[in-house]
Amino acid sequence: MLSVRDAESIILNLVxxxxxxxxxxxxxxxxxxxxxxxxxxxxxxxxxHWDNSAMDGFAVRYEDVQxxxxxxxxxxxxxxxIPAGYQPQVTIQPGQAARIFTGAVMPxxxxxxxxxxxxxxxxxxxxxxxxxxPQGFVRHKAAFYQAGTNxxxxxxxxxxxxxAVLAAAQCPQLTVFRRPRVAIISTGDELVTPxxxxxxxQIVDSNQYALAALVRECGAEALLLGIVKDEPxxxxxxxxxxxxxxxxVLSSGGVSVGEYDYVEQIxxxxxxxxxxxxxxxxxxxxxxxxxxxxxxxxxxxxxxxxYFGLPGNPAAVLVTFWRFVQPTIKKISGVxxxxxxxxxxxxxxxxxxxxxxxxxxxxxxxxLIDGVYKFxxxxxxxxxxxxxxxxxxxxxxxxxxGKTLISPGEEVQVLLLR
Ligand code: AMP
Ligand code: MG
Numbered sequence: 001m002l003s004v005r006d007a008e009s010i011i012l013n014l015v016x017x018x019x020x021x022x023x024x025x026x027x028x029x030x031x032x033x034x035x036x037x038x039x040x041x042x043x044x045x046x047x048x049h050w051d052n053s054a055m056d057g058f059a060v061r062y063e064d065v066q067x068x069x070x071x072x073x074x075x076x077x078x079x080x081x082i083p084a085g086y087q088p089q090v091t092i093q094p095g096q097a098a099r100i101f102t103g104a105v106m107p108x109x110x111x112x113x114x115x116x117x118x119x120x121x122x123x124x125x126x127x128x129x130x131x132x133x134p135q136g137f138v139r140h141k142a143a144f145y146q147a148g149t150n151x152x153x154x155x156x157x158x159x160x161x162x163x164a165v166l167a168a169a170q171c172p173q174l175t176v177f178r179r180p181r182v183a184i185i186s187t188g189d190e191l192v193t194p195x196x197x198x199x200x201x202q203i204v205d206s207n208q209y210a211l212a213a214l215v216r217e218c219g220a221e222a223l224l225l226g227i228v229k230d231e232p233x234x235x236x237x238x239x240x241x242x243x244x245x246x247x248x249v250l251s252s253g254g255v256s257v258g259e260y261d262y263v264e265q266i267x268x269x270x271x272x273x274x275x276x277x278x279x280x281x282x283x284x285x286x287x288x289x290x291x292x293x294x295x296x297x298x299x300x301x302x303x304x305x306x307y308f309g310l311p312g313n314p315a316a317v318l319v320t321f322w323r324f325v326q327p328t329i330k331k332i333s334g335v336x337x338x339x340x341x342x343x344x345x346x347x348x349x350x351x352x353x354x355x356x357x358x359x360x361x362x363x364x365x366x367x368l369i370d371g372v373y374k375f376x377x378x379x380x381x382x383x384x385x386x387x388x389x390x391x392x393x394x395x396x397x398x399x400x401x402g403k404t405l406i407s408p409g410e411e412v413q414v415l416l417l418r
Contacts, residue, residue, distance in 0.1 A: 001280040003401075004323065004359045008341075010275050011289055011324055015331045018177045018247075020154065023334070025178050029166055034219050035176040036334045041152045043169045051106040053082075055137040058119055058126050059110035060099040061092060062135065065128045073120070073127040078107035082107060097126050099123065106138060113137035114126050133189060155336030157219075171172075177334035180220040183210045183246035185238050187254040187263065188312060191227045205311075205316050206387060207252040214321050218329040230260040239266055243292050245306045247332055250325065253312030255286040263309045264288055272307060282306075282358040283316035283384035287324070306332075313384040319361045319396060322417055342416040346373040352406040354399040362397040363390055366414065375414055393417060 002010075018024075024038045053059065060076060068074040076097035080090040084103040092098060092109030100106070100113060113131050120127040145151070151169055152162055158176075166174065189207040192198065205227050212222040223246050229236045235254070242249040254263040267274055267290045276289035288309030307326055310317050323341060329338035346366060352375075355359035364377035375397050378389035395414040399406060406412050 001278050001285075002281055004274060004281050004327050007276050007279045007287070007289070008324060008327075011328060012331060012340075013177050014291055014304070015306065015328050016080050016277065017331060017332045018180065020334070021179050026173050027176055029163060029174060032176060033160070034173075035158055035179075036219070037154050037156050037158060037162075038177050039154050039174045040150055040336060041169070041171055041174070043145060043147055043149045043151045044171075045169060046147050047144045047168065048139050048141055051141050053100045053102060053104050053106060053113045053137060054139050055113050055115045057113045057115040057137065058097040058100050059092065059107055059376060060097045060128065060129070060132075061110060062112040062114050062132070064094060065112070065114065066131050066134075068128040068131045070345040073119075073129050074127065076126050078124045078126055078204050080107060094287060097128075099126075107407050111135055111138065111161065118146060137379075145189045153336070155334055157335055157338075180248060180329055180332040181223055181246040182215045182220045182224055182329065183223040183242035183249045184208055184215065185225045185242060185249065185251040186227045187230060187235065187251055188227070189230045189260065193227070193255075195402055201266065206314050207312070209413060210314065210317060211250055211252070211310075211321065214318075214326070218326055219333055220248075220329050220374050228264060230254060232266060235262050236265050236269065239270060239307075243307065244254065247305065248325075248328065249305065249307045250310060250316050250321075251308070251316070252310045254286045255309040255311060257286075267307060267309070275286075280358050281319075281323075282354070282360045283313060284311060284320040284323070284361070285358065286311045286316075287320050289324075311384075313380075314387045315363070315384040315390055318390060318393075319363070319384075323361070323416060343398075343413050344373065344416055345411055346395075346414055347409055348397065348406050348412045349374040349376045349408060351408055352377060352397055352399060354404055356399075356402050356404040359401055361415070362399065363393040364395060364397060365392065366395045366416075375412055 021181045065074045066133050079096045081099040082088050082104045083101050088107035092107050098107045112130050114132045118130040186205045186208045190203045193201045194204050215222040221264040228234050254261045272292050279287045290307040292305040327339050327341050352362050362377045365366045366373045380389040394417050397414050
């Protein structure tokens with residue numbers, strides 16, 4: 001059976017990022033958080049825009065004050081007060097200074113700011129009590145960057161700091177990648193929506209809701225196609241619609257070896273190329289992965305639709321989503337780096353067990369204990385049908401094939417969930 005690593009490289013090699021020219025839209029800066037920048041941003045302005053003061057203090061001519069000391073202060077006449085946002089009116093002459101505040105424009109004639117703490121003021125005179133550095137506390141025009149500088153590269157996700165940079169550079173609108181569209185299908189005759197009363201044998205379709213939340217957390221658009229019966233015709237119709245309308249399709253259930261598991265059969269009848277039919281992992285073994293070559297140009301501009309047939313078990317859905325689907329969505333979304341799954345070596349706080357046959361994913365929590373991350377598996381059953389102890393999971397510990405026990409205090413690799 002295919003190893004997890006091999007499955008991962010097969011999948012991620014087949015993922016094409018959205019197109020820099022075709023899959024883009026323009027958004028306002030205020031709604032740009034978490035979007036992926038499609039094109040580099042070049043500054044139209046110098047930054048800072050003007051020479052300005054980095055301190056509250058006095059703008060002076062360095063040559064006037066270079067000999068100053070507490071014993072022999074230089075005395076200057078204050079000729080103007082310059083708050084931030086004010087355009088200075090006076091040129092500083094020998095023997096003169098201007099009161100100035102942080103961020104305010106430097107007056108003509110002055111080249112240095114003496115911080116307030118190194119001065120003493122009496123009405124319109126200031127005593128300079130220490131020699132400043134030449135040009136001290138002046139932020140020069142274009143010192144941080146010049147107009148024409150590449151401010152941000154394409155392919156980065158916009159967070160607070162990048163938004164601040166763009167606002168300062170007066171870029172109120174940006175070209176970002178459109179959100180990837182991810183269709184979600186739940187298969188199973190036994191499934192009902194959470195608002196329906198449960199008849200004997202029925203199960204609530206939690207996968208649709210879990211996947212919608214996870215997909216949106218990744219910055220993608222969720223196209224919810226609901227519950228589809230275990231009937232070939234119904235599945236055929238839903239899957240045809242999904243691949244024509246999404247970049248990526250996620251179905252859950254119907255990929256095991258049971259009588260009512262039709263997903264692979266329908267993928268084949270729709271002309272899909274099935275790359276993966278099972279992965280040597282627990283939970284998640286029945287994972288199916290396929291691609292559709294879209295020769296009819298059903299949903300331009302993408303040429304390939306990707307299809308994950310996820311297992312039906314709710315825990316297996318989450319584990320396979322975190323391990324394979326999340327990196328896939330991130331790579332589609334156009335981010336140049338940082339889309340791969342993230343692993344960390346930590347110590348386990350409790351023992352971890354597996355039968356050693358498949359790569360085993362144990363869900364639980366990372367806690368910071370005395371500055372070291374320690375992993376605690378969730379209490380209760382780690383059955384892939386159990387959902388309740390998956391709540392609040394922030395890491396999955398991984399036991400490689402052949403490893404049956406990791407004892408408390410030993411190192412373990414975890415998949416970080418965020
Ligand atoms: P299957 O692979 O279709 O046989 O499903 C395996 C198990 O997962 C069965 O116990 C199903 O009832 C359960 N299951 C399948 N789909 C869902 C779903 N959408 N939400 C919750 N449980 C599901
Ligand atoms: Mg089923």
